[in-house]
Amino acid sequence: MRLKDIISAVADLFYPRLCIVCGSALTSSEKHICTSCIASIPRTNFHLGARNSAEESFAGKAYANRVFSWFFHSHDSKFNKLIYSFKYNNNYKLAEYLGELYAKEMLSDGIKLNSDYIIPVPLHPKRKRKRGYNQSVHIAKGFSNIFGGDIREDILLRTKETETQTKKIRFDRWDNMKDAFEACIINECDFEKEIVIIDDVTTTGSTIAACIIALREKGYKNISVLTLAYAEKW
Numbered sequence: 001m002r003l004k005d006i007i008s009a010v011a012d013l014f015y016p017r018l019c020i021v022c023g024s025a026l027t028s029s030e031k032h033i034c035t036s037c038i039a040s041i042p043r044t045n046f047h048l049g050a051r052n053s054a055e056e057s058f059a060g061k062a063y064a065n066r067v068f069s070w071f072f073h074s075h076d077s078k079f080n081k082l083i084y085s086f087k088y089n090n091n092y093k094l095a096e097y098l099g100e101l102y103a104k105e106m107l108s109d110g111i112k113l114n115s116d117y118i119i120p121v122p123l124h125p126k127r128k129r130k131r132g133y134n135q136s137v138h139i140a141k142g143f144s145n146i147f148g149g150d151i152r153e154d155i156l157l158r159t160k161e162t163e164t165q166t167k168k169i170r171f172d173r174w175d176n177m178k179d180a181f182e183a184c185i186i187n188e189c190d191f192e193k194e195i196v197i198i199d200d201v202t203t204t205g206s207t208i209a210a211c212i213i214a215l216r217e218k219g220y221k222n223i224s225v226l227t228l229a230y231a232e233k234w
């Protein structure tokens, strides 16, 4: 046993690390979430060909090659704690860990998502300053640890500060979002690259659709989408 492992085992005895979802003590090999909670994540199985309601949510507005979301998100789900933790509790390491877990699961199911470039949905600079980080960048890191690909934060910019989506009714969300992003051309060779847009949660798909449209307008052709969670009813 390495000294580092001994120290963390002793620390666990006095200050047990707890599962974010159920609150039970984690074993030394577990991180953030216990094995049994990981097993009970309400998976969408979109990557296995289940009816893909995330894809349908923005189908009329934008086209993506593939759309994947790991788990269903709802108001009363105990798994909301995960999202809350990496979004509002500074737990960006959890975002990276979940990105990794999802990518590993896709790989073990035989799914490979080509990702020359990984583009996290950008936050408006004001909101990023307030939060201190963009959670989608960390999900992207986790995804890239498994699938590879360069994380690019220079191609897609957020040009408009939007109100929180959850406060708006579905009808208003598209108006709020549709011109919130702008894509840049860094090198025309990039148009042919396989791009994966990454976000934490998709609800109506308005944010993702606006990102796809901004990229396509400039000439980017191969765009897929991956989000950790998908809220079917919000």
Ligand SMILES: [Zn+2]
Binding pocket: 019, 020, 021, 022, 023, 024, 033, 034, 035, 036, 037, 038
């Ligand atoms: Zn648990």
